[in-house]
Amino acid sequence: MPVLDRSLLTGLPAFARLSAEDLDQILKGARSSRVPKDSEVFSQDEEAQSFHLLLSGHIRVVRTTPEGHQIIARYINEGELFGIAIAMGRMTYPASAVAAVDCVVLSWPNGAWPDLVARVPAFATAAYQTIGTRLEETQKQVMAMATEQVEQRIARTVLRLVQQSGRKTPEGIEIDFPITRQDIAEMTGTTLHTVSRLLSAWEAQGLVRGGRQKVTVTDPHGLMLIAENRRRG
Amino acid sequence: MPVLDRSLLTGLPAFARLSAEDLDQILKGARSSRVPKDSEVFSQDEEAQSFHLLLSGHIRVVRTTPEGHQIIARYINEGELFGIAIAMGRMTYPASAVAAVDCVVLSWPNGAWPDLVARVPAFATAAYQTIGTRLEETQKQVMAMATEQVEQRIARTVLRLVQQSGRKTPEGIEIDFPITRQDIAEMTGTTLHTVSRLLSAWEAQGLVRGGRQKVTVTDPHGLMLIAENRRRG
DNA sequence: GGCACAGTTTGCGCTGGCGCAAACTCAGGG
DNA sequence: CCCTGAGTTTGCGCCAGCGCAAACTGTGCC
Numbered sequence A, B: 001m002p003v004l005d006r007s008l009l010t011g012l013p014a015f016a017r018l019s020a021e022d023l024d025q026i027l028k029g030a031r032s033s034r035v036p037k038d039s040e041v042f043s044q045d046e047e048a049q050s051f052h053l054l055l056s057g058h059i060r061v062v063r064t065t066p067e068g069h070q071i072i073a074r075y076i077n078e079g080e081l082f083g084i085a086i087a088m089g090r091m092t093y094p095a096s097a098v099a100a101v102d103c104v105v106l107s108w109p110n111g112a113w114p115d116l117v118a119r120v121p122a123f124a125t126a127a128y129q130t131i132g133t134r135l136e137e138t139q140k141q142v143m144a145m146a147t148e149q150v151e152q153r154i155a156r157t158v159l160r161l162v163q164q165s166g167r168k169t170p171e172g173i174e175i176d177f178p179i180t181r182q183d184i185a186e187m188t189g190t191t192l193h194t195v196s197r198l199l200s201a202w203e204a205q206g207l208v209r210g211g212r213q214k215v216t217v218t219d220p221h222g223l224m225l226i227a228e229n230r231r232r233g
Numbered sequence C: 001g002g003c004a005c006a007g008t009t010t011g012c013g014c015t016g017g018c019g020c021a022a023a024c025t026c027a028g029g030g
Numbered sequence D: 001c002c003c004t005g006a007g008t009t010t011g012c013g014c015c016a017g018c019g020c021a022a023a024c025t026g027t028g029c030c
Helices: A020-027 A110-119 A121-147 A150-165 A181-188 A192-204 A220-227 B020-027 B110-119 B121-147 B150-165 B181-188 B192-204 B220-227
Strands: A031-035 A040-042 A050-056 A059-064 A070-076 A096-099 A103-109 A166-169 A172-175 A208-211 A214-217 B031-035 B040-042 B050-056 B059-064 B070-076 B096-099 B103-109 B166-169 B172-175 B208-211 B214-217
Touching: A020 A110, A020 A121, A040 A050, A050 A110, A070 A121, A070 A150, A070 A181, A070 B121, A103 A110, A110 A121, A121 A150, A121 B070, A121 B121, A150 A166, A150 A172, A150 A181, A150 A192, A150 A214, A150 A220, A181 A192, A192 A208, B020 B110, B020 B121, B040 B050, B050 B110, B070 B121, B070 B150, B070 B181, B103 B110, B110 B121, B121 B150, B150 B166, B150 B172, B150 B181, B150 B192, B150 B214, B150 B220, B181 B192, B192 B208
Parallel strands: none
Antiparallel strands: A031 A103, A040 A096, A050 A103, A059 A070, A059 A096, A166 A172, A172 A214, A208 A214, B031 B103, B040 B096, B050 B103, B059 B070, B059 B096, B166 B172, B172 B214, B208 B214
């Protein structure tokens, strides 16, 4: 197997401080693959055999309840690790990972983990920090669902999405992957009807612009006021 | 500082496989302390200087929102690690830890972490697995809050509490630390009024027995049916 | 170019659970 | 023994957001 070029990893903040040798070490044993839109990188409850790094694209992390309800746990952005069950001593993936757009993914077999951790401690640190961040975000979400109104949760979620995955356009900042009202509903624990109604209302107020599988925020500050339940003032 | 006796750790599943030398190694640098009921082991957002293991008692992990709402993220049981911000590369504690009853806590300064991980890999593994379990549980809670009714969430929460911290009594299984209706409300994202109403209704149906700061489950199977929204059948 | 379908919008009625209020009960301390 | 305050119960009215239903629209495929 040819070693992948280390330029793949330069530019990723997680690897910014690593030496060229470390990068080569990391890439040895990795395999890159294209994942077409809407296909799965891995599936919930399947045995975890690899861990992954998203090189380009956007990935949706989806959990399904025993009753068949779906919720979107998060989106993975370029440069993020995902599917790192191995780092938590898990045997199976707790969720499915679905490409939101065509993606390029770097994958390592789980067997490479101990060696990689031993040789490149910074890689392990990045992984554990990723998990810590996810735990923190998930707990914040629990708090939001416990204490905030639907409108605030949706506003916060849209703001987070544009912040993490926004792309400047003449009209404002747009979420740079296709996302439906249903998707937003599944992130916030509500229905697509409620999301649609609220986005329409916000569009009338000039805070956002909607579109098919598209959301553009034109007035982030105004949305922030809604997220904090302070409206205009 | 006298090295603590290794018998403190025997009997804890996380350390079951470690040798006597490993245990001594772990205990070197640890400090044990008593924490009286209702006092804090550490406080949300304060700089994380130690990590901890609960030797006896029960600890409530509480998060406060910027708006001042409180929610209870979880309870820590005997033998569990907590406050392991260091393992996630965090500088501050994401929540406060309050003793639900008088507790005994083993604490290590964060400085001991790298050495401990290097010498006793099983300890690191236990820590990362703990974090993985917490992340999993927290995500399940998000799903529950997104898809379940209040009644189901409360039923599930009570069941989880008796399962993790239950004590057999002649009348049924009782949560073996003081817990108020308000506490349960803060775990499930509802109000103490709703919790009280539902517990009263369940008591009338013979599923539970209430009491001041006390909940005893007399019919776990019946409660399970409610948690799964299937009632009697 | 037209068709089919996925995604979106909007209306309407209902209800689960909250907010508010008030009464009650029990444990512990003085 | 009584008093105090924390914890609990219960009633009542309301409304945010859901369920259901139906119409609309834009995209991509044939």
